[in-house]
Amino acid sequence: MTRSHSxxxxxxxxxxxxxxxCALEVLDAAEQxxxxxxxxxxxxxxxxxxxxxxxxxxxxxxxxxDRDAILFGSMGDPRVTPGVLERGFILEMxxxxxxxxxxxxxxxxxxxxxPIAGLTPERCEMVIVxxxxxxxxVGRGSTVHAGTPNAVAMQESLNTRAGIERVVDFxxxxxxxRRRRLTLxxxxxxxxAAGQLWQQVVAEVGERYPEVEVDYVHxxxxxxxxxxxxxxxxxxxxxxxxxxxxxxxxxVIQGGLGVATSAxxxxxxxAPSMFEAIHGSxxxxxxxxxxxxxxxxxxxxLMLGHLGEGDAARxxxxxxVEVLGGLPAxxxxxxxxxxxxxxTRIAQIVRDGRADASLVPDSLLGVLASLEPSRL
Ligand code: IPM
Ligand code: MG
Numbered sequence: 001m002t003r004s005h006s007x008x009x010x011x012x013x014x015x016x017x018x019x020x021x022c023a024l025e026v027l028d029a030a031e032q033x034x035x036x037x038x039x040x041x042x043x044x045x046x047x048x049x050x051x052x053x054x055x056x057x058x059x060x061x062x063x064x065x066d067r068d069a070i071l072f073g074s075m076g077d078p079r080v081t082p083g084v085l086e087r088g089f090i091l092e093m094x095x096x097x098x099x100x101x102x103x104x105x106x107x108x109x110x111x112x113x114x115p116i117a118g119l120t121p122e123r124c125e126m127v128i129v130x131x132x133x134x135x136x137x138v139g140r141g142s143t144v145h146a147g148t149p150n151a152v153a154m155q156e157s158l159n160t161r162a163g164i165e166r167v168v169d170f171x172x173x174x175x176x177x178r179r180r181r182l183t184l185x186x187x188x189x190x191x192x193a194a195g196q197l198w199q200q201v202v203a204e205v206g207e208r209y210p211e212v213e214v215d216y217v218h219x220x221x222x223x224x225x226x227x228x229x230x231x232x233x234x235x236x237x238x239x240x241x242x243x244x245x246x247x248x249x250x251x252v253i254q255g256g257l258g259v260a261t262s263a264x265x266x267x268x269x270x271a272p273s274m275f276e277a278i279h280g281s282x283x284x285x286x287x288x289x290x291x292x293x294x295x296x297x298x299x300x301x302l303m304l305g306h307l308g309e310g311d312a313a314r315x316x317x318x319x320x321v322e323v324l325g326g327l328p329a330x331x332x333x334x335x336x337x338x339x340x341x342x343x344t345r346i347a348q349i350v351r352d353g354r355a356d357a358s359l360v361p362d363s364l365l366g367v368l369a370s371l372e373p374s375r376l
């Protein structure tokens with residue numbers, strides 16, 4: 001019987017629909033080549049939908065919950081007050097579906113230019129695992145005397161042992177299948193309470209993984225090590241807000257937001273995981289054909305790895321890298337190809353079985369496939 005996966009597709013706003021449509025074309029090709037099927041349902045969500053209906057994540061949650069995975073485009077629009085969609089949709093989904101680990105690979109692919117002079121792909125192949133449900137992202141805080149000269153704002157960061165432990169344990173297991181080095185990134189010298197809990201949990205969980213070497217770097221120091229000595233890092237585990245910040249830096253090092261991707265993983269199989277590019281909705285270039293669909297297509301690769309389709313995942317990643325490496329620029333009109341042309345070219349390589357797996361290190365998608373929730 002053909003393997004089949006049920007997926008929800010949320011194209012969202014701005015360039016989301018056009019890059020997701022490229023990813024779906026590549027998915028068609030992968031299904032043909034690797035002999036599996038997907039049952040896809042597309043949901044309207046994002047600014048347009050919110051302005052027309054007032055609906056946010058709540059409205060769609062029951063219909064997403066029983067899917068095997070969610071492929072997400074991007075969300076955001078200048079017509080909606082900042083924070084409404086971010087909190088009401090993206091963070092709601094991550095938290096309600098307990099997508100505890102936000103896995104963000106930082107890989108410099110062959111042929112892709114990095115702004116860091118002299119950086120080579122061998123030196124830049126890490127995964128940043130960002131805690132994805134707690135920290136400053138719980139949205140707790142209060143304001144007193146708002147709008148007056150005496151205004152006071154307090155913003156809380158919530159850190160639970162259970163929340164830290166599950167993401168740290170996952171990171172150790174990821175490291176075990178890779179170069180066996182785990183770096184905790186925090187700010188333990190200032191955020192002492194949270195920092196101590198993170199350090200304690202890393203030390204305790206680390207006892208179960210004696211093969212993995214543990215390292216620690218403050219988040220500010222991370223901002224110079226990451227670009228200048230990326231070879232120091234294999235798996236980095238960090239707090240939600242620090243992870244948000246350093247993964248943008250990681251994206252720059254690997255060639256830009258257009259190629260960066262992420263998996264929001266539910267680690268206990270209680271709800272679906274979600275896969276999204278790191279870039280935003282870029283409303284200024286929506287519909288111009290100038291968006292690079294690589295981030296969305298690489299999200300598809302992560303999703304396929306998670307669904308246990310490791311061979312298809314590797315082929316999609318390799319085909320994307322091949323096409324990216326041949327582009328004169330990674331974004332805008334200078335790419336030389338339009339958004340759909342890039343998608344079609346990648347799909348063709350996957351369909352024809354011409355993807356050259358030697359272009360990508362096999363240390364992420366294969367590991368993700370082996371960490372699929374049903375096997376945890
Ligand atoms: C990201 C984004 C989101 C975040 C926003 C859009 C809510 O910056 O995925 O990194 O802060 O997590
Ligand atoms: Mg971010």
